[in-house]
Amino acid sequence: MAAPQARRRERLSPAARKTDIMRCAGALLRASDDRDGIVAAIAQNLGIVEGTVYRYFPTKRDLIIQVAEDWYEGMLADYDRELAGISGTRARLRFMIWRHLTVMHDEPAMCRLVLDELRADAGYRETTIYQLNRLYTQRTLGIVREGIASGELRADVPLTMVRDMIYGGIEHHCWAYLRGEGKFSPEQAADDIVAIVYRGIAAPEESGALARLEDVAKRLERFTQTHTAT
Amino acid sequence: MAAPQARRRERLSPAARKTDIMRCAGALLRASDDRDGIVAAIAQNLGIVEGTVYRYFPTKRDLIIQVAEDWYEGMLADYDRELAGISGTRARLRFMIWRHLTVMHDEPAMCRLVLDELRADAGYRETTIYQLNRLYTQRTLGIVREGIASGELRADVPLTMVRDMIYGGIEHHCWAYLRGEGKFSPEQAADDIVAIVYRGIAAPEESGALARLEDVAKRLERFTQTHTAT
């Protein structure tokens, strides 16, 4: 039996220790979807004791949420700036959709944590993640509103349902991928979603043209009748 | 202090006891979203001991899953027969969507249990609920396929994405309602979803007409030029 390793009691600044714990928690959260005993695992990994973790985070849940929040904040930074460089309702919508799909694709474990665990429980609405997501979907709806204002989209678009179908669709589409089964292409998926949604909400451009052309047809008929009668 | 009630040891047939436990579990699952100590609560409600519950269900999870399965099976019975009485791609799609929305509306607690708890964990795929849902969405895709075959819908419809957007959209739409906040109307929601999706996937009927009319316009121009030149 190996002699029990004498613990070296090392003192870090609170900030450094907290960073260490969060980094370690992030790694473990990505490595496995089993959250049982994760506090013990973190402590063991860092060579500290469980109680020390609780000096920095009141509960396990707080720790996990803060890790997820930090990650998500970094992940969603700057989309606004990127979006500013894209013009056209369709392209802008596609960008928002594609970006969300890309997050799913690049960080399945974290996304699953957010979607399946954090979002399910009571305090989710008090979470930064909820706020960030709200902003993101609000931005998406903003694009739709602009499209309506310009006449490019129908005036009677049910706004929140468009949002629900886009983001609900994304989540459903990635469901299997998030648990390590199957693949998906963010580009392909974004194309497919945008194709359905855009056609679904675009103003019937053709209807005006059709009306004009129907008129043309009638005039032609009269014209030809007049001229052939002569 | 009230004298401790002498427990009356009553023996039921296994079937009867199992039914009792499941019924009680169902009531508690509907009454609260807190699953901690639910086995103890069931035992107390039935005047039995926790260990007795475990004689009928190997784990708490098994009990909950079986309750949810029984409920869902009853809930989704017969949709196939009802669907048979509805004709037209759009109406049939709307029926499937409306029905799913109605389940959400009538049994928010159970739906939340299935969506937020059962679907999140590993064994979900082995669940009857998963199978029933698969059949349901397969049936939906069947309707879309028929629409494509008849030429009513575009040939390039991304089938699974249509499914994901419909059912993901439904879930997103009901999210707040499922946790007791806000309302929604299954009828309105079904209309909105079907409006977006159907327009999104319908074949462009107008395009052929447009092409013909563009041709008419050119002929008219030539005709008028010829005749006014004279």
Place this chain on the structure above:
DNA sequence: GAGTATAAATGAGTTTAACTCATTTAGGGG
């Protein structure tokens, strides 16, 4: 109607993981 076999039910455990707190001790300031 008494004796007995069966299995339903018990209740006193164990286990595991989250969380608490009185005590210990590293390490910088005087």
Place this chain on the structure above:
DNA sequence: CCCCTAAATGAGTTAAACTCATTTATACTC
């Protein structure tokens, strides 16, 4: 070099899921 602060400890408590040897209601036999 000592002392003070607060970081870290480790030995708890709590809570809930789950186990199992024992008890006992009930149906069946004779």
